[in-house]
Amino acid sequence: MKDFAQLIRKLDSTNKTSVKVKALASYFNLASDRDKVWTIAILSHRRPSRPVNTTLLRQWASEVAGVPHWLFEESYHIVGDLAETIALVVSGKKEIDKPLAQVLDELIPLKKRSEEEKKNYVVEHWLGFSFYERFVFTKLITGGFRIGISQKLMTRSLSLATGIDEDILAYKLMGDWDPNTISFQELVLEKNKTDLLSKPYPFYLAYALEDEPENLGDPSEWLAEHKWDGIRSQVIFRNDEVFVWSRGEELVTDKYPEFSLLLEHIPNGTVIDGEILPYPKNSIGTFNDLQKRIGRKTVSKALLKKIPVILMAYDLLEWEGVDLREQPFEERRKKLEVLAEPLVPDSSIPLYLSGTMGFEHWSDFAAERDRAREKKSEGLMLKRKDSPYRVGRKKGDWWKWKVDPLTIDAVLTYAMRGHGRRSNLFTDYTFGLWNTTEDGERELVTFAKAYSGLTDAEFRKVDAWIKKNTLERFGPVRSVTPYHVFEIAFEGLAPSGRHKSGVATRFPRILRWRTDKSIEEANTLDDLKKLIP
Amino acid sequence: MENPLLAFTDKGIYCEQAGVYLDPWKPVDKAIISHGHADHSRWGHGRYITHERNVPIIEHRLGNIHSTGVSWGESFTVNGVRFSLHPAGHIPGSSQIRVEYKGEVWVFSGDYKTGDDGLSTPYEPVRCHAFITECTFGLPAFKWRPQEEVFRDINEWWAENRSEGKTSILFGYSLGKAQRLLKHLDTSIGKVYTHAAIENMNEVIRTFLPLPETSRITKETQRDELRGHLVLAPPSAHGSPWLRKMVPYETATASGWMAFRGARRRRAVDRGFVLSDHCDWAGLLESIEATGATRVICTHGYSDIFSRFLREKGLDARTEETQYEGELAEMNSTEGAEIT
Ligand SMILES: [Zn+2]
Ligand SMILES: [Zn+2]
Numbered sequence: 001m002k003d004f005a006q007l008i009r010k011l012d013s014t015n016k017t018s019v020k021v022k023a024l025a026s027y028f029n030l031a032s033d034r035d036k037v038w039t040i041a042i043l044s045h046r047r048p049s050r051p052v053n054t055t056l057l058r059q060w061a062s063e064v065a066g067v068p069h070w071l072f073e074e075s076y077h078i079v080g081d082l083a084e085t086i087a088l089v090v091s092g093k094k095e096i097d098k099p100l101a102q103v104l105d106e107l108i109p110l111k112k113r114s115e116e117e118k119k120n121y122v123v124e125h126w127l128g129f130s131f132y133e134r135f136v137f138t139k140l141i142t143g144g145f146r147i148g149i150s151q152k153l154m155t156r157s158l159s160l161a162t163g164i165d166e167d168i169l170a171y172k173l174m175g176d177w178d179p180n181t182i183s184f185q186e187l188v189l190e191k192n193k194t195d196l197l198s199k200p201y202p203f204y205l206a207y208a209l210e211d212e213p214e215n216l217g218d219p220s221e222w223l224a225e226h227k228w229d230g231i232r233s234q235v236i237f238r239n240d241e242v243f244v245w246s247r248g249e250e251l252v253t254d255k256y257p258e259f260s261l262l263l264e265h266i267p268n269g270t271v272i273d274g275e276i277l278p279y280p281k282n283s284i285g286t287f288n289d290l291q292k293r294i295g296r297k298t299v300s301k302a303l304l305k306k307i308p309v310i311l312m313a314y315d316l317l318e319w320e321g322v323d324l325r326e327q328p329f330e331e332r333r334k335k336l337e338v339l340a341e342p343l344v345p346d347s348s349i350p351l352y353l354s355g356t357m358g359f360e361h362w363s364d365f366a367a368e369r370d371r372a373r374e375k376k377s378e379g380l381m382l383k384r385k386d387s388p389y390r391v392g393r394k395k396g397d398w399w400k401w402k403v404d405p406l407t408i409d410a411v412l413t414y415a416m417r418g419h420g421r422r423s424n425l426f427t428d429y430t431f432g433l434w435n436t437t438e439d440g441e442r443e444l445v446t447f448a449k450a451y452s453g454l455t456d457a458e459f460r461k462v463d464a465w466i467k468k469n470t471l472e473r474f475g476p477v478r479s480v481t482p483y484h485v486f487e488i489a490f491e492g493l494a495p496s497g498r499h500k501s502g503v504a505t506r507f508p509r510i511l512r513w514r515t516d517k518s519i520e521e522a523n524t525l526d527d528l529k530k531l532i533p
Numbered sequence: 534m535e536n537p538l539l540a541f542t543d544k545g546i547y548c549e550q551a552g553v554y555l556d557p558w559k560p561v562d563k564a565i566i567s568h569g570h571a572d573h574s575r576w577g578h579g580r581y582i583t584h585e586r587n588v589p590i591i592e593h594r595l596g597n598i599h600s601t602g603v604s605w606g607e608s609f610t611v612n613g614v615r616f617s618l619h620p621a622g623h624i625p626g627s628s629q630i631r632v633e634y635k636g637e638v639w640v641f642s643g644d645y646k647t648g649d650d651g652l653s654t655p656y657e658p659v660r661c662h663a664f665i666t667e668c669t670f671g672l673p674a675f676k677w678r679p680q681e682e683v684f685r686d687i688n689e690w691w692a693e694n695r696s697e698g699k700t701s702i703l704f705g706y707s708l709g710k711a712q713r714l715l716k717h718l719d720t721s722i723g724k725v726y727t728h729a730a731i732e733n734m735n736e737v738i739r740t741f742l743p744l745p746e747t748s749r750i751t752k753e754t755q756r757d758e759l760r761g762h763l764v765l766a767p768p769s770a771h772g773s774p775w776l777r778k779m780v781p782y783e784t785a786t787a788s789g790w791m792a793f794r795g796a797r798r799r800r801a802v803d804r805g806f807v808l809s810d811h812c813d814w815a816g817l818l819e820s821i822e823a824t825g826a827t828r829v830i831c832t833h834g835y836s837d838i839f840s841r842f843l844r845e846k847g848l849d850a851r852t853e854e855t856q857y858e859g860e861l862a863e864m865n866s867t868e869g870a871e872i873t
Binding site for chain 2: 012013016017019065067068070071072074078079080083084085088089091418422467468473480
């Protein structure tokens with residue numbers, strides 16, 4: 001545990017990729033095989049299911065630290081991370097020294113123990129660990145290690161330590177394996193793996209296009225397609241079974257039973273890269289619709305009927321059992337079209353083909369991009385015709401070219417303290433738009449929250465203003481005099497019954513502070529609703 | 534109590550009986566100043582009364598001002614109100630301000646810390662009825678390690694950078710933090726170079742406290758002569774073209790905020806060392822208890838949370854808004870709070 005905590009501290013205390021990779025590689029060189037397997041599992045988000053719920057952790061932590069529960073909660077709100085808050089508030093001594101794998105062996109069966117046994121175990125370890133060990137230990141319970149180590153960096157480090165090619169490792173580490181039962185030999189070192197059956201290929205991800213498309217050169221070398229707003233997935237047909245993998249490397253087959261229908265039409269040895277999209281009333285729905293499906297482990301018949309999903313196919317990665325990734329995109333597309341075209345007209349088959357388009361001029365690409373909202377896409381993907389299907393996020397051959405965000409001018413109505421360095425500043429804002437009530441009164445209705453987009457200097461100015469213009473305090477939240485107008489940008493919006501405004505916005509953020517506008521000039525809720533596609 | 538001895542006004546903390554302000558944020562006739570940080574000693578007052586060690590500091594910062602220096606514990610009386618200054622341990626020359634009238638004693642802490650930093654005159658609790666305390670780090674999440682441990686880490690970091698042929702750039706506020714760092718750097722590792730803003734302040738501090746030798750970085754300083762050595766720079770130098778000369782380098786910030794993992798990442802420095810010139814949670818509670826005060830007024834920092842906790846402990850505690858910025862100003866000092 002000491003070595004693992006030390007590793008996390010090192011990864012935490014640098015922004016430099018090269019230093020992280022070096023730290024991780026030297027850890028892989030020294031750690032025991034079981035610790036290595038667990039480290040790979042943890043860094044690829046395969047943690048054991050949560051043995052203790054966080055409500056209990058919070059309760060015990062405030063008890064052990066000797067602070068009232070509300071004070072623990074306030075601290076948690078300010079620190080922003082539960083494991084970090086617990087590690088900070090509780091004091092411990094370095095007394096316990098056991099390997100990472102042993103801690104996990106002990107944590108996993110804890111789930112079935114009584115509350116008292118759980119508490120004894122957890123508290124004993126909190127008190128017996130140093131700050132970073134306590135932090136890491138609590139993270140193992142709560143999950144969610146976010147320490148700036150992507151799958152890619154982890155794979156690179158492992159490659160450095162073992163001498164095995166990075167892409168091969170990426171492939172080996174994908175899919176469904178259990179850190180409890182698999183050995184380092186089987187997972188990483190063994191050459192011929194038999195259980196590659198369900199494994200997806202590493203996804204090829206695109207960077208956002210920041211330059212003008214003209215800089216990409218000759219338009220005739222490129223194809224465009226719409227960038228659909230769903231869940232990027234691979235659907236695998238092997239051995240008379242279908243496997244659905246999301247980009248987050250999660251096996252989600254059970255969440256989308258629709259795709260088992262495809263088994264009748266698509267032969268073994270096929271892997272399709274595409275986007276899972278909601279398809280209510282026989283047309284593409286909103287991401288909000290899809291969210292109703294994402295949250296469910298098992299899907300009811302009613303929901304299946306109300307919000308069915310389809311696969312919008314982008315690419316063909318495997319055909320007749322052969323890996324096509326080195327072939328040019330154009331060739332892969334041709335094979336995909338041969339496969340999909342006979343199936344698409346049948347509306348009972350949940351497979352659609354994302355159309356590719358070629359244009360003579362970049363201005364034609366731009367015109368197609370302008371139609372994105374109307375087509376319910378986020379913009380365009382630009383793909384070089386001769387591009388292979390690469391591993392991970394790579395620049396050059398594929399670019400995402402999103403539409404400009406929608407914007408609206410809104411009034412600042414509530415503010416909350418930020419996290420971490422910003423925890424002394426009010427930087428989390430709620431915004432309202434004008435609405436006229438039945439009695440003809442104008443009121444501000446909350447429509448979005450945003451906490452990013454201003455410079456530090458602007459945040460400090462707004463913060464100082466908020467502190468002087470607070471109307472009421474509700475715990476960490478303050479209501480303020482409506483006075484300031486901000487231009488809010490968002491990626492999309494959809495009708496919503498859960499929001500008071502009746503509209504849900506996607507990725508809202510502050511575009512600029514409109515000091516030139518008075519609150520009377522802010523937009524109305526009707527203006528916002530008109531933007532719904 | 535109808536007329537409190539010290540009141541919070543829009544200009545600052547005011548003693549009406551004496552007609553004197555403590556650390557006012559707007560220009561006033563007569564001000565008693567706790568210490569030299571920009572948010573506590575502002576420009577434009579008629580008279581500045583402060584500790585004698587703080588006189589050269591504020592004169593350096595504010596230019597030609599009418600200032601009077603007093604020593605620790607020396608009292609002076611204005612219209613029946615007795616004032617005296619007591620060490621606050623925050624930075625050299627930093628004081629708590631004791632105010633007594635007809636037997637009633639108030640103390641304004643200014644900024645303070647309880648540990649001995651080896652540079653500032655250590656904090657001494659002062660008994661009082663009412664205590665006005667800062668609570669920049671008034672959360673149980675803040676717990677400082679002994680400074681020896683932190684300096685061991687800093688010196689190890691420097692030595693490691695040196696072994697890799699890199700220059701170490703350590704960011705700290707020009708007044709106080711920079712000199713505290715300097716005092717504890719292990720100069721057997723290499724030389725300490727300084728940014729002009731820090732070196733100017735070092736020259737002021739050296740008039741009354743010995744500091745290790747430093748070399749000012751000038752236009753003539755060559756890249757190769759810096760390599761492996763350590764550069765002390767104000768936070769405002771972070772991300773500025775001034776750093777180009779130091780390549781290859783590693784950066785670090787020393788601040789209480791570095792206790793939060795997110796703060797270091799957002800600050801985009803390679804290393805964060807948790808080192809503060811303010812009290813941690815335990816330090817605040819111990820000092821308040823040592824004053825014996827039954828009434829506590831909490832200013833800058835997590836004042837709402839901290840005063841609620843004190844109320845639950847049975848103290849008469851409340852919050853007052855001030856325009857002191859605490860260590861936040863030290864973190865974000867690109868905006869004029871920095872001394873240049
Ligand atoms: Zn200060
Ligand atoms: Zn202060």
